[in-house]
Amino acid sequence: MANFDILSLRTIFEDQNVMICFNGPFSHSVIEQLGEAVKNYLRSSEAPKDRIADVFSVFVEQAQNLKNYTTRTDLQSVQHSSGAGGTLAIAHEGENYIVSSGNLVQSEDVARIRRYIDPLLEADKGELKRMYKQRLREPVEQEEGAGLGFISMARKAVEPLRYSIKEQPDGTMFFNISVVI
């Protein structure tokens, strides 16, 4: 590709203080290997262990959501070649870390995502704990997947979760969630 320009890509990463970024299909081995890299990177920084554990935990929840969502076979129509897989980045944001990820979602899933996340935005620590415990106790078979993960992310975040769902020019929807730790 004559137009490919890695320097401009690098400049974008540096401007946004990106530590680690992965774009593409998330397999379980990608998650394990990126996870090792994330841990090693954080351990070489001055970050205390709790913070490293929180960043790693949010990374795993987001990466597993991306993998689980983008490997669903009914998504083949949405995941055309340019949009396959997901994007996940860990960056510095001031004194904090930000773990952010995004992927294309089907329009029928938008309401479910909002139903999971919206109640978490206003909830205080006590309410989040109550929601977490309640969901933890729901029978395993009924677990819809991402619900508990979002609550766990909200509990580790130092500010409310940031999320957006943006319609793309081709009509697909792009879902992004960011967690500040």
Add this chain to the structure above:
Amino acid sequence: MTKLEIEAGNSSPSVRFDPESGLLEIGGESYPENSKEFYRPLIGWIEEFLEASSQPVTLRLTVTYMNTSSTKYMIDILDRLEAAHDEGHAVAVEWHCDAENGRALDTIEELKEDFEMPFEVISEWREPDEW
């Protein structure tokens, strides 16, 4: 029953259960690709043991990290032990965690709130590259 031994994987914990001593140990990181596939057989094994034997059981956890779906299965294991405790089976839980990771300690203390069986949280020193 025979000994149960599962080696740790990159993202799955090690499991050891010695039916003679009744010691069940789960350690390491737990975020397997399919937590149901990993934990279901283990839960089945625990149930079978609790039914077949009156041997006291100690669950020693040295898990350093659990994702949310593993946590759900861990609660399932603890619930079964609690049920056995309610029926008079001698059961104890020992959950070890890194003294420097206050978050992990809080998480375990919070889970402990829901149980009546003997449940000890042990905070200990670990290497900087462990948690």
